Amino acid sequence: SVTASDVRLGMQASALTQAVLDHLHYSVGRLPSVASPHDYYRALALAIRDRMEYRWINTTQTYFDLNRKVACYLSAEFLMGPHLGNNLVNLHIEQEARNALATLGHDLDDILACEKEPGLGNGGLGRLAACYLDSLATLQCPAVGYGIRYEFGIFEQEIRDGWQTEITDKWLRRGNPWEIAKPDTFYYVNWGGHTEHYQDEVGCQRVRWIPDRMVKGVAYDTPIQGYGVNTCNTLRLWSAEAVESFDFQAFNVGDYYQAVNEKLVSETVTKVLYPNDEPASGKRLRLAQQYFFVTCSLQDMLHLLELAHAPVETFAERFAVQLNDTHPSIGVAELMRLLVDERRFDWDAAWAITVASFGYTNHTLLPEALETWPLPMFAELLPRHLEIIYEINRRFLDEVRTRFPDDEARVARMSLIGEEGDKRVRMAHLATVGSHAINGVAALHTELLQASILKDFHELWPERFSNKTNGVTPRRFLALSNPGLRELLDHTLGQQWLTEPGLLRKLDAHADKDAFQHDWYAIKLGNKQRLSSYIHAQTGIEIDPGWLFDIQVKRIHEYKRQHLNILHIVTMYRRLKENPALVLPPRAFIFGGKAAPGYFMAKRIIKLINAVAETINADPDVNTRMKVAFIPNFNVQNAHLIYPAADLSEQISTAGKEASGTGNMKFMLNGALTIGTLDGANVEIREEVGADNFFLFGLSAAEVESVKRTGYRPHDYVAGNDELRAVLELIGAGHFSQGDAEVFRPLVDNLTHDDPFLVLADYAAYIACQEQVNSAWQDVPNWTRMSILNTARSGKFSSDRAITEYCEDIWNIRPVTVKA
Numbered sequence: 001s002v003t004a005s006d007v008r009l010g011m012q013a014s015a016l017t018q019a020v021l022d023h024l025h026y027s028v029g030r031l032p033s034v035a036s037p038h039d040y041y042r043a044l045a046l047a048i049r050d051r052m053e054y055r056w057i058n059t060t061q062t063y064f065d066l067n068r069k070v071a072c073y074l075s076a077e078f079l080m081g082p083h084l085g086n087n088l089v090n091l092h093i094e095q096e097a098r099n100a101l102a103t104l105g106h107d108l109d110d111i112l113a114c115e116k117e118p119g120l121g122n123g124g125l126g127r128l129a130a131c132y133l134d135s136l137a138t139l140q141c142p143a144v145g146y147g148i149r150y151e152f153g154i155f156e157q158e159i160r161d162g163w164q165t166e167i168t169d170k171w172l173r174r175g176n177p178w179e180i181a182k183p184d185t186f187y188y189v190n191w192g193g194h195t196e197h198y199q200d201e202v203g204c205q206r207v208r209w210i211p212d213r214m215v216k217g218v219a220y221d222t223p224i225q226g227y228g229v230n231t232c233n234t235l236r237l238w239s240a241e242a243v244e245s246f247d248f249q250a251f252n253v254g255d256y257y258q259a260v261n262e263k264l265v266s267e268t269v270t271k272v273l274y275p276n277d278e279p280a281s282g283k284r285l286r287l288a289q290q291y292f293f294v295t296c297s298l299q300d301m302l303h304l305l306e307l308a309h310a311p312v313e314t315f316a317e318r319f320a321v322q323l324n325d326t327h328p329s330i331g332v333a334e335l336m337r338l339l340v341d342e343r344r345f346d347w348d349a350a351w352a353i354t355v356a357s358f359g360y361t362n363h364t365l366l367p368e369a370l371e372t373w374p375l376p377m378f379a380e381l382l383p384r385h386l387e388i389i390y391e392i393n394r395r396f397l398d399e400v401r402t403r404f405p406d407d408e409a410r411v412a413r414m415s416l417i418g419e420e421g422d423k424r425v426r427m428a429h430l431a432t433v434g435s436h437a438i439n440g441v442a443a444l445h446t447e448l449l450q451a452s453i454l455k456d457f458h459e460l461w462p463e464r465f466s467n468k469t470n471g472v473t474p475r476r477f478l479a480l481s482n483p484g485l486r487e488l489l490d491h492t493l494g495q496q497w498l499t500e501p502g503l504l505r506k507l508d509a510h511a512d513k514d515a516f517q518h519d520w521y522a523i524k525l526g527n528k529q530r531l532s533s534y535i536h537a538q539t540g541i542e543i544d545p546g547w548l549f550d551i552q553v554k555r556i557h558e559y560k561r562q563h564l565n566i567l568h569i570v571t572m573y574r575r576l577k578e579n580p581a582l583v584l585p586p587r588a589f590i591f592g593g594k595a596a597p598g599y600f601m602a603k604r605i606i607k608l609i610n611a612v613a614e615t616i617n618a619d620p621d622v623n624t625r626m627k628v629a630f631i632p633n634f635n636v637q638n639a640h641l642i643y644p645a646a647d648l649s650e651q652i653s654t655a656g657k658e659a660s661g662t663g664n665m666k667f668m669l670n671g672a673l674t675i676g677t678l679d680g681a682n683v684e685i686r687e688e689v690g691a692d693n694f695f696l697f698g699l700s701a702a703e704v705e706s707v708k709r710t711g712y713r714p715h716d717y718v719a720g721n722d723e724l725r726a727v728l729e730l731i732g733a734g735h736f737s738q739g740d741a742e743v744f745r746p747l748v749d750n751l752t753h754d755d756p757f758l759v760l761a762d763y764a765a766y767i768a769c770q771e772q773v774n775s776a777w778q779d780v781p782n783w784t785r786m787s788i789l790n791t792a793r794s795g796k797f798s799s800d801r802a803i804t805e806y807c808e809d810i811w812n813i814r815p816v817t818v819k820a
């Protein structure tokens, strides 16, 4: 029999069955006989949330009682992916949930498929934040994720006639069982207006900000359950609401409709997620979003201090505030404003607290990606913050002049205000000056960061810089998404590998064994079968699971060079057409990824992939040896099917451009071999797995720079390589576009005349390297051995390792056990 407390907390299948029926009745309001799978999804989600709620409250209480320092991870994006499956893994109740649903006549996998994932991020940066929350909870570290509750997340991608179209992501349409609204936890957010300088009662110069607009930020909390522990941390997302006390009637007498309109305008602040890979310049609403979530989060921290009766002076001992890229970097000026203007701290004391609290992670070196805001826009939206930034800058540049006398060029380079063309606030400089710790996200990236965009800062404060190579969570990206492999690993190593991924190394000893290779191969084949069915259902394309699965999934960008991959495909196509007897192991070339809606070239790359796919897949001369497929709407949910099915992982960015990459790690963990350049974390992946088990090609970052310095002429590569020339001509002439020679002209012209990412310079090396892949693939036992070694040596890339480093080197945060 199931007791009342079992219904909320019981971990047995019988208790879960009763809990689902209860929620179906009391929360969803449906009779079991008419309930849809989605109704069952909601009921199960609520039942699982109950089980976390108890741990959640316990966790919060433990942190509070012990006065523990908390890591506050400030991020404009959290790409969480579906919660249900992950929570089942972390609570260890997958099998019980499966049995409970079976009793009710449903299959757990069908129910899991009902969840619409919260796509509150663009790609790597947002997914990294989500992996870090998983690791923080699993490592029992006090932490809160702070971000924005976008009403519309990343757009959904549909492919029509080969082109990307964008559909708004209405993820909240059927409610969100994972969040708990906290209508009483809110803060006011001001905009615009002007400042007044005045003398306070004791004769001090003070500043008052008289804003002319105001909105309210309301908290929505989501529990983040650690794996195998009682710790359940919080993701707190802010949603904008109109301020009801800001009584519109008083301002617009009788104009009810104008008042309602003002409400709509207030609430647009958190309406929609922006693409992170489109130049932000001029997007006022985006700056408004950043300030909105950052001030709510900082006010929340100050409020928590107050609840703990701790003086504001202890802020930096209680909170480690991490800036996930520059998006939250306005926080540096905002904390100064809260301390100096509102709490009447003197400047130096406030500055000491600010610098001791903040850490800044840089995620890109691309100059066009560095955030800067035009001064007039900044002044209109945040007039007081601009004054504060000027004062930070004045004091900072004095320090620079003292350290480096008579070097005004250096002063201009380091200024928080850029003066190339129109004046702009440089957010990376603000984040750097306001932080005691600055880090890059892979060893190579950190080196380049220190040698390029933050060189002057590194010379001034070398001790503030460190590397924190990214990581991914093995719970979601192996245990949840690759159940076959999980079972084999559990059986071979015991379950501890999930929290001690160093144990994966023990697989080395099995890599040569026939029987083990056999099991390994069978699991991979099963995963490829699953993906093949999914691709067929989504696109109609049929792929033989026995073929080599060659996969490139990531945002579409020229620096990631999906078009280099296509040049290889078209090269093979031509070779097969010219020489039907050519021996070529059959391959499926699989792509996925979204393009920023305004990114002309990226959208054309998608069209090209689909055009090449259509031609090749329909051509009986080649389609028994190659197929091409573009999986629409790459997201976390379908990523679960994609990574485990890969034989070959494409990591082919121009060296020096990909800060780290994290997809590369997910592929490796699931036993894919990598073909890649020496870029981002690929360098460390190759170090770990060994050069013999990695397909390396292409120019190094240093060589890329030197080629560019001495004058890169892509046309020389076209002239010097008949095959490359033929491939480009085929694409340009409309062979893949029914004779339309216009569609791909911009792509081909860009490559032959400009080629900013050196696609043509790396083409020959890439083709040669792919030939090595072909020979390696033909030796099945050896390929399988290398596949095993990839998983075996992927331990370094667990987000647990990354988070441990952040805790020890930057945050000074220790784990705390939460009791049951």
Ligand code: 26V
Binding pocket: 124, 125, 128, 276, 277, 278, 279, 280, 325, 363, 364, 366, 368, 369, 370, 441, 470, 557, 658, 659, 660, 661, 662, 680
């Ligand atoms: C922004 C922009 C803006 C202008 C146009 C080009 C462009 C390209 C990329 C971006 C994204 C910047 C921030 C970002 O998402 N970085 C990613 O962070 C991941 C997590 O650290 C890392 O693995 C990826 O390599 C890095 O691109």
